Amino acid sequence: EDQVTQSPEALRLQEGESSSLNCSYTVSGLRGLFWYRQDPGKGPEFLFTLYSAGEEKEKERLKATLTKKESFLHITAPKPEDSATYLCAVQASSGGSNYKLTFGKGTLLTVNP
Amino acid sequence: SAVISQKPSRDICQRGTSLTIQCQVDSQVTMMFWYRQQPGQSLTLIATANQGSEATYESGFVIDKFPISRPNLTFSTLTVSNMSPEDSSIYLCSERLTQETQYFGPGTRLLVL
Numbered sequence: 001e002d003q004v005t006q007s008p009e010a011l012r013l014q015e016g017e018s019s020s021l022n023c024s025y026t027v028s029g030l031r032g033l034f035w036y037r038q039d040p041g042k043g044p045e046f047l048f049t050l051y052s053a054g055e056e057k058e059k060e061r062l063k064a065t066l067t068k069k070e071s072f073l074h075i076t077a078p079k080p081e082d083s084a085t086y087l088c089a090v091q092a093s094s095g096g097s098n099y100k101l102t103f104g105k106g107t108l109l110t111v112n113p
Numbered sequence: 114s115a116v117i118s119q120k121p122s123r124d125i126c127q128r129g130t131s132l133t134i135q136c137q138v139d140s141q142v143t144m145m146f147w148y149r150q151q152p153g154q155s156l157t158l159i160a161t162a163n164q165g166s167e168a169t170y171e172s173g174f175v176i177d178k179f180p181i182s183r184p185n186l187t188f189s190t191l192t193v194s195n196m197s198p199e200d201s202s203i204y205l206c207s208e209r210l211t212q213e214t215q216y217f218g219p220g221t222r223l224l225v226l
Contacts, residue, residue: 044156045217046215046216049214099161099215106155
């Protein structure tokens with residue numbers, strides 16, 4: 001069974017204090033790893049998809065990296081508007097729905113001014 | 114990016130009743146999905162809504178409880194039938210626009226009393 005574990009569950013940062021969120025996964029063949037941002041009362045907002053170990057993608061203050069067992073979301077010099085829950089999901093290349101995303105529970109990031 | 118709308122945005126329902134949630138996307142897509150986000154839990158795939166054929170349900174979800182329609186490439190409905198308090202959740206429509214991107218709607222917040 002595919003599993004995704006995100007850590008920490010919650011993270012408080014001061015504005016400008018860089019850090020990383022972790023997403024560990026167990027999957028029977030990785031087809032893609034997705035990162036989302038979710039604000040309170042809203043649906044998940046798509047950020048990145050990563051496909052193979054060593055791949056990196058960037059968007060503003062966010063950079064996502066991928067290894068064979070985990071992905072990191074690095075946040076550089078965060079601002080209060082980066083406060084949100086960040087979700088990680090994997091798509092397996094075999095078994096079940098070909099497009100099923102298995103999600104972690106998310107990391108709640110709070111950036112204080 | 115994609116524009117996905119859902120109706121209603123929220124509802125409070127009585128035990129034993131049914132609620133139909135509508136999802137409209139702004140472009141024709143092959144793959145549409147319905148997810149559930151229960152409090153403190155991960156987003157979980159309910160089913161894949163197939164245009165012109167029956168939906169494909171994930172383990173633990175059945176058609177009698179969650180009937181789905183997909184009359185065309187831009188619209189789908191999910192019905193939550195014979196509701197109980199355990200069905201209180203956020204229900205999210207999702208579309209796979211490309212192999213690399215999957216977007217979510219704003220969600221329908223359901224409370225069952």
